[in-house]
Amino acid sequence: xxxxxxxxxxxxxxxxxxxxxxxxxxxxxxxxxxxxxxxxxxxxxxxxxxxxxxxxxxxxxxxxxxxxxxxxxxxxxxxxxxxxxxxxxxxxxxxxxxxxxxxxxxxxxxxxxxxxxxxxxxxxxxxxxxxxxxxxxxxxxxxxxxxxxxxxxxxxxxxxxxxxxxxxxxxxxxxxxxxxxxxxxxxxxxxxxxxxxxxxxxxxxxxxxxxxxxxxxxxxxxxxxxxxxxxxxxxxxxxxxxxxxxxxxxxxxxxxxxxxxxxxxxxxxxxxxxxxxxxxxxxxxxxxxxxxxxxxxxxxxxxxxxxxxxxxxxxxxxxxxxxxxxxxxxxxxxxxxxxxxxxxxxxxxxxxxxxxxxxxxxxxxxxxxxxxxxxxxxxxxxxxxxxxxxxxxxxxxxxxxxxxxxxxxxxxxxxxxxxxxxxxxxxxxxxxxxxxxxxxxxxxxxxxxxxxxxxxxxxxxxxxxxxxxxxxxxxxxxxxxxxxx
Numbered sequence: 001x002x003x004x005x006x007x008x009x010x011x012x013x014x015x016x017x018x019x020x021x022x023x024x025x026x027x028x029x030x031x032x033x034x035x036x037x038x039x040x041x042x043x044x045x046x047x048x049x050x051x052x053x054x055x056x057x058x059x060x061x062x063x064x065x066x067x068x069x070x071x072x073x074x075x076x077x078x079x080x081x082x083x084x085x086x087x088x089x090x091x092x093x094x095x096x097x098x099x100x101x102x103x104x105x106x107x108x109x110x111x112x113x114x115x116x117x118x119x120x121x122x123x124x125x126x127x128x129x130x131x132x133x134x135x136x137x138x139x140x141x142x143x144x145x146x147x148x149x150x151x152x153x154x155x156x157x158x159x160x161x162x163x164x165x166x167x168x169x170x171x172x173x174x175x176x177x178x179x180x181x182x183x184x185x186x187x188x189x190x191x192x193x194x195x196x197x198x199x200x201x202x203x204x205x206x207x208x209x210x211x212x213x214x215x216x217x218x219x220x221x222x223x224x225x226x227x228x229x230x231x232x233x234x235x236x237x238x239x240x241x242x243x244x245x246x247x248x249x250x251x252x253x254x255x256x257x258x259x260x261x262x263x264x265x266x267x268x269x270x271x272x273x274x275x276x277x278x279x280x281x282x283x284x285x286x287x288x289x290x291x292x293x294x295x296x297x298x299x300x301x302x303x304x305x306x307x308x309x310x311x312x313x314x315x316x317x318x319x320x321x322x323x324x325x326x327x328x329x330x331x332x333x334x335x336x337x338x339x340x341x342x343x344x345x346x347x348x349x350x351x352x353x354x355x356x357x358x359x360x361x362x363x364x365x366x367x368x369x370x371x372x373x374x375x376x377x378x379x380x381x382x383x384x385x386x387x388x389x390x391x392x393x394x395x396x397x398x399x400x401x402x403x404x405x406x407x408x409x410x411x412x413x414x415x416x417x418x419x420x421x422x423x424x425x426x427x428x429x430x431x432x433x434x435x436x437x438x439x440x441x442x443x444x445x446x447x448x449x450x451x452x453x454x455x456x457x458x459x460x461x462x463x464x465x466x467x468x469x470x471x472x473x474x475x476x477x478x479x480x481x482x483x484x485x
Contacts, residue, residue, distance in 0.1 A: 001205060001235055008206040009132040009198060012100050014143045014188050016075035017046045020067070022089055023080030023104075024050040024058050031104065032080035033059065034152045035140075041154045043147040049074060066092065073097040078140060078150050083107040086136070087121045094129025101126075102150055103135035104169075109194055110137055119196060126197055138193025139169030142176075142186060145212055151191070160185025161297040162290070163213035165203030167192055167221040175290070181443070183452050184294055187212035201228045208236040214297040217289055218244040218280075222266070226274070233278035241296045241475045243281045245289045246271045279478040281471045291464050292471035294457050299434040302382040305473050306332045308375045309355030311387035312367060317355035320385060320438065320462035327466040329383075329473075331355065338378040345371055368420040369427075376431040385465060386424075388439040388458065390417075390447045414446070421450030428456065434472075438465050 002008050019039065023032025036050060036059055049070050050058035057063060064070055067077075067089070077093050079086060079101060086105050093101060108119040119136065126133055134140055140150035144159035153173045157180025166172055169191035179185045187210055190203045200223060207213045216236070223229050233242055246268075275282045283289035307329050311317030321331050331354045334342070342352045345366050351357040356375070361367050368386075375384055392413065399409045428435045436457045439448055448458045459465045 001232065002209060005206065005209045005211075008202065008209075009100070010134075010141075010190065010202060010206040012075045013102065013132075013134060014141050014148060014190075014206070015146050016100070016148060018049070018072060018074040018076070019044070019046065019148075020049040020051055020064075020070060020074040020077045020098075021080070022051045022067075022077060025052050026055045026058060030080075031152065032078070035078055035080060035104065035150050038149045038151055038154045039147075042144070042149045044149075045147065047072070047074070067096050067098070068092065070096065076100045076102065078102045078104065080104040083115070083118055087118065087125060090122060090125045090131065090133075091129075094125060094131055099129070099131055101131055101133050101135075102138065102140035103133055103193075103196075104137075104139060104150070105135075106137040108136045119194065123196055132198055133196045134190065134198050135193040136196060137169075138191040139172060140191055142172060142189045144185060145187065155186065156180040157183070157185045159187065159212065161187055161212065161214035162217055162293045163187045163203075163207035163210055163215070164189040164217045164219070165192060165200050165207065166190065166219035167195070167200075168219055169193060171219055171286075175286075179290065182294065182457070183455075184298070187214075195224055199224045201225050201232050204229070204232045204236060204242070208232075208240055213240065215293045216240060216242045217293050218242065219289075220244055220246045220271075223271075223274075230274060230278055233280055237279035237475075238479050241281065241293075241479075242278070243283055243289050243292045243296070243471070244275060245283045245286060246275075279475070281475050283471070287464065288467055288471070291459070291468035292475075295434070295436070295468045295472045296475060298455055298457065299436065299472070300428070300432045301476055302434050302473060304330075304382040305469075306330050306381055307383040307385055307469070308334075308378070308381045309385045309387070310358075310367070310371060310375065311355055312358040312361060313387065313389065314351070314357045314359070316387045316389075316438075316440070316462070317357050320387065320465070321355050323462045323466045324385075324469070327470040329466060329469060332380045334375075334378055335380060338374055338380075341374045342371065364416060364420070369423050372424070372427055372435070376427055376433055376435075382433060383469065384433065384435045385462075386435070386437040388437050388447055388451070389441065390445070391441065392446065417446045417450045420447060421454040421456065424451060424456045425454035434469075436465060436469075438462050 021036040024036040050063050052063045055063045108115040142149045142155050151173045156176045172189045172191050207216045309317050309320050346352045349359045395413050396409050438459045451458045
């Protein structure tokens with residue numbers, strides 16, 4: 001296990017000082033050009049060297065006819081060339097002194113006999129020159145903190161806290177916008193492809209010591225080094241959660257994994273046992289994986305599984321309570337002190353029990369400040385879940401009824417919404433308890449965005465909330481039972 005990030009063979013791939021691109025050209029539709037352009041778009045500040053036998057200028061950069069012509073030994077090469085010339089290109093890189101390569105080119109072991117032989121030749125050249133390779137058949141790396149992006153699409157949003165190692169390359173780029181919409185993002189994302197001599201274990205070790213990574217996500221089609229994987233995960237999990245999605249357990253998943261990366265997948269129950277042994281949280285969908293990562297990377301550790309639900313509608317509150325109960329969460333009774341403090345805020349048509357049902361509130365500050373503060377101060381409550389229903393049209397009508405001039409309604413509404421998000425964040429920080437929310441309204445609504453921008457996860461249904469909470473609580477429980485080896 002490495003003790004510092006600089007020891008990892010992935011360090012200069014995710015943090016290169018210079019990059020050479022093989023396959024970039026004046027044809028902007030070429031994959032190599034797209035990858036180089038992505039790196040330029042995100043603002044990589046080091047030297048970039050496109051290598052092409054004919055084109056003298058590529059994307060505003062001087063082209064070089066061969067690797068021998070490069071003015072320095074770059075930290076990283078990205079190779080997007082026909083399979084038939086990849087081996088000789090890698091050999092030339094080795095002669096130049098290059099020791100890190102991302103091979104995007106496909107057509108290797110995932111296609112059968114000819115590809116298997118070509119991949120064997122790649123491995124021989126890599127061994128001869130000591131070259132560490134991401135791929136082949138991958139998209140490499142995205143590191144928003146160093147502005148490195150070797151994927152066809154540039155990453156979106158701000159740098160985040162999720163470290164990803166994926167055996168699918170396109171899966172990485174498909175998650176950029178998905179995460180950005182929730183104001184979260186990758187710390188570093190690796191696409192490992194066929195795992196020639198860098199695999200998931202290497203990625204785990206890198207992300208374990210990456211200072212920007214709070215939680216590790218794994219997209220797995222197969223594990224090459226089983227024992228090394230288990231040992232690495234067992235060392236990492238007590239300090240940093242790992243959430244994994246394994247897709248090779250069914251017969252259909254096994255066939256898809258083999259045609260995708262040439263991976264030989266194993267039975268589902270074996271991976272289940274491995275994950276349990278390591279303390280890895282297993283997700284059963286992409287959505288589940290990133291929901292769990294979201295909570296584990298952004299919310300404080302809950303003291304237990306006691307949850308309070310706050311709603312201004314009985315149906316959503318009862319639905320959430322039922323679903324939470326099915327996922328092993330507990331809705332305890334409030335203390336007598338809490339009941340007394342809640343009483344002035346609950347109308348006769350409401351319910352001061354758990355879940356709290358206001359049915360109606362005249363003052364929005366009661367719903368987002370006064371009542372949540374009371375619930376957070378209850379020693380029986382570890383987690384607060386809020387149901388959000390604040391249509392802009394309804395807010396505007398209420399403001400008109402209150403006599404607020406029409407020209408001030410929009411500004412007042414924005415101020416109230418931003419204040420609600422900030423209050424939730426301040427309460428979470430003050431009481432060091434998780435706060436999260438769900439809604440059946442569109443996630444693009446201003447109130448939902450305000451909560452998310454303030455670090456309060458908002459989900460489009462209570463099912464996802466409950467599953468993510470179960471995963472978070474399960475992680476902390478396992479980490480306590482299995483301290484660092």
